[in-house]
Amino acid sequence: MNKLEKLTYFPGCTLKDTASDFEISGMAVMEALGYVLEELERWNCCGTVFSLTDDDLMHQIGPVRDLIRAQEAGSEEIITLCSMCYATLKRSSLFVNGNQERLDKINAFMNKEIDYEGKVSVHHLLEVLRDRIGWEKVEERVTNPLEGLSVAPFYGCTLLRPQEIAIDDPDAPTVLQDLTQALWATPIDYAYSVECCGAYQVVDHRDVVIERTHRIMSAARRAGADVIVTSCPLCHFNLSDTQKELVRTIPDYEEMPIIYFTQLMALGFGVEAGKIPASLKAKVKRLQTVKGEG
Amino acid sequence: MISEKQEKEMIRIHVMGKTYEVPAGLTIMDAMEYAGYRFTRGAGCRSGFCGACSTVYRYEGDYRLQFALACQETAADGMYLVQLPFTPAPRAKYDIEKINLKENVLLQYYPEIARCVSCNTCTKACPQDIEVMDYIQAALRGDIAKTAELSFDCIQCGLCSMRCPADIKHYHMAQMARRIYGRYMSPVPQHLENRLQEIADGAFDAELDKLVNMSREELEEAYAARVSEEASAGSERSE
Amino acid sequence: MTKAKQTAQEEFALLELSMDEIVDKVEELSGENVFDCYQCGMCSAGCPLAEEMDLLPNQVLHALQMKDPEAMSANSMWICASCYTCQVRCPKGVDLAKVMEAMRQIYLRKRMDHVSLDGLSHREIRRLPQIAIVASFRKKTG
Known part of the structure; x- marks a missing residue:
């Protein structure tokens, strides 16, 4: 059997509970296509909705912390199945990636974590299916x-x-x-x-x-x-x-x-x-x- | 308990804004008592187990607030101290026999866990070094076992809940998780079951009756003559 | 003791902010210029929840432009689900979802919640997935 290619996977809370069928089927079809969805070892709720006020960095901490988890895992991307997780993580990544001022502020606040370098990109599984497979x-x-x-x-x-x-x-x-x-x-x-x-x-x-x-x-x-x-x-x-x-x-x-x-x-x-x-x-x-x- | 060297060495602490000189080497609690404060609340076992004496302090010139149990942390020169007598945090009422594991019960009884912003302030406040935020996140996704496991060392001091910007009552929620885990999920300890059966069968009734019927003097004598079980031998629990 | 339910107008009065201050605050929080809107109505035409709203999305912007307090007492901001249909269609590039969020935040930052945690029964929470509860609390509690 060929070795499966790994994708860094962020499940989100609901896929671990009421939407478990989404995860079960997602894992199975990706395996059939030669990929394994490798769940981040540690992750937290993305917040489900992106905070829409510019001064509110507090609600960016959750999603950015997940981006840090991907960085810790040596990955430069996160794959989601849940579209709400996708949007929240993606928008947060765009909010901080390449914005040194925001990165500095958030990194200074999260003084127990490694600094987020602003390099993790977020993709939905449908993009992987269409663009890579x-x-x-x-x-x-x-x-x-x-x-x-x-x-x-x-x-x-x-x-x-x-x-x-x-x-x-x-x-x-x-x-x-x-x-x-x-x-x-x-x-x-x-x-x-x-x-x-x-x-x-x-x-x-x-x-x-x-x-x-x-x-x-x-x-x-x-x-x-x-x-x-x-x-x-x-x-x-x-x-x-x-x-x-x-x-x-x-x-x-x-x-x-x-x-x-x-x-x-x-x-x-x-x-x-x-x-x-x-x-x-x-x-x-x-x-x-x-x-x-x- | 204070050695001669320490007795000579004095430090300056600031209690609620007032400065005192106290001997070095005392715990925060002892130092405050030395300074003349008396604890009628906010103090308990004085051994780091009960969680009653949680406190916050700050070092001169440090931007960070620090957290500790006053009976465990040694007072240091330049500490700004205060004692927190109590954490106001309501606890949910539930019947442990009527819990349905298939439902997200933790979220039902403590819906505010859904307000967690993953800021990790709770974890930073924990004097027991528990990954508090991680167990809140586990609870949110319905993982009772993980919540129970991660929160196992909690002593219910309440500092997490005092600091939480989302008004979560972490320690009460985690206690519920551990109770549910104990009631429904952890393997049944056979030795405990056996012992309970022995008790129910009356194996210890005679011994107990004997104690109940002793006079105070006889009891005191028996207590003084008691033989303590050695900590390691025969104990099934490690640690 | 529970607070008696306030009307939207009473709640607005509790903010103790003039409409000039409100509009400034909305613009500051959202980063949007409410005066960019020229009232074409595309937002309201596409809004899937417009019929539930006291004021249509374009009317909310108009009320802000006219400094009419109805913008702040109408239920529209609490009905908006940030679906972003208005934003992708707006010919003037106004991010109305951000404007609505700024208006909500003005209330929520004064701890005037619009979903009550205590008001949700166990039965309701049992029914709902985390994703709904977290999102609702994010949008309607401060």
């Missing part, structure tokens, strides 16, 4: 082509906005569609794929998120989607949690499966995918039976 390699690895499966990508906010951290065109991204095609599934166009799900408003304005979910789901359904694919544990939670509310309150509402992009890949690769909604599992099985007969 390439869709051809992904396609080569497919053992269970997902032909006939209609996939609605849900990008949410933090992979695409603000512009300076966007991994793709903020208004017309294609990375999830391209991945979908590499897995032989069909990407679906619909109006809400780059919209906000309501994010943390679910804590004290759940009604807002229910309303958002209803619109997002209905649009995806109208466009003929079988499944929604995302890279954000908060989008995943919001869409699945409030969908239960829709099932309860709207007659004949049919639940739409929501999975992480790594789970979709795992289905195509035939590797450990974590928990997959039963309806999707059945659908994938049906597709493959039909293909087998045809």
